């Protein structure tokens with residue numbers, strides 16, 4: 001971690017830390033993400049990039065379709081509903097158990113300070129490392145042509161660390177809406193339909209129901225706007241589609257991003273050029289023992305495992321202490 005750029009990290013109760021955290025909290029709540037440029041730098045960043053490059057060619061590649069909710073098709077709902085709209089994603093991912101046993105990336109993920117910082121920004125007293133032996137801390141590899149369609153994450157809190165940008169600027173962008181819902185039970189159908197309709201219409205093969213949902217959302221938005229004139233800029237709907245605004249993350253190698261992955265709809269646009277886009281994904285949960293479903297494990301790592309994340313020396317004790 002870059003203690004030169006972020007000296008307040010060593011004391012999160014200092015006035016500097018409180019001010020920086022407050023700013024990040026606001027950004028997280030209003031836009032759906034907070035970023036810390038150069039959070040990792042120098043040799044530590046170089047080592048993470050080297051580990052990622054060493055494994056990228058053998059990482060499992062998914063070329064599959066999924067809904068925005070990353071859930072199986074709901075047979076009880078209209079097949080044309082946006083709930084059942086399947087979009088294509090192509091991405092490779094280096095699983096946690098494919099990283100070297102004592103990787104720097106793993107030690108950043110397990111560092112108690114990172115958890116403390118993320119918990120303050122997402123507004124929780126304590127958050128826990130994921131217990132998923134594949135997806136707790138993985139690296140996304142986006143080769144030329146790869147992209148990740150709009151979705152909400154299964155994991156509650158997502159944190160990413162940019163390692164390597166794609167070669168062609170303006171490609172492989174991480175784009176996200178403000179939080180659209182409070183819990184995974186809320187499908188936020190109208191906002192999701194509007195966003196997909198406005199920004200990813202090429203993904204829509206069967207449009208009729210989506211258009212219907214989007215247009216009913218339009219009516220809803222009009223009446224919301226009539227009742228509420230004090231929206232700030234981010235809340236203003238796109239005038240042509242009434243879709244939630246789409247933000248693009250300002251992402252450079254070493255940038256840490258904390259985003260509301262389970263509440264903000266997000267995607268990665270298609271990558272162009274020879275260099276892969278490499279992004280580490282750290283996942284956290286509000287309860288200990290989180291594991292991804294086997295459907296998600298199979299989709300992104302090509303296998304499923306209920307093994308718990310291996311602990312390094314001292315880690316087991318540190319986590320037990322955290323839970324007390």
Ligand SMILES: O=C(O)CCC(=O)C(=O)O
Nearest residue numbers: 140153160174268279281
């Ligand atoms: O590669 C990224 O920036 C994040 C992609 C993503 O949304 C995910 O892996 O769930």
Ligand SMILES: [Fe+2]
Nearest residue numbers: 152153261266
């Ligand atoms: Fe995601």
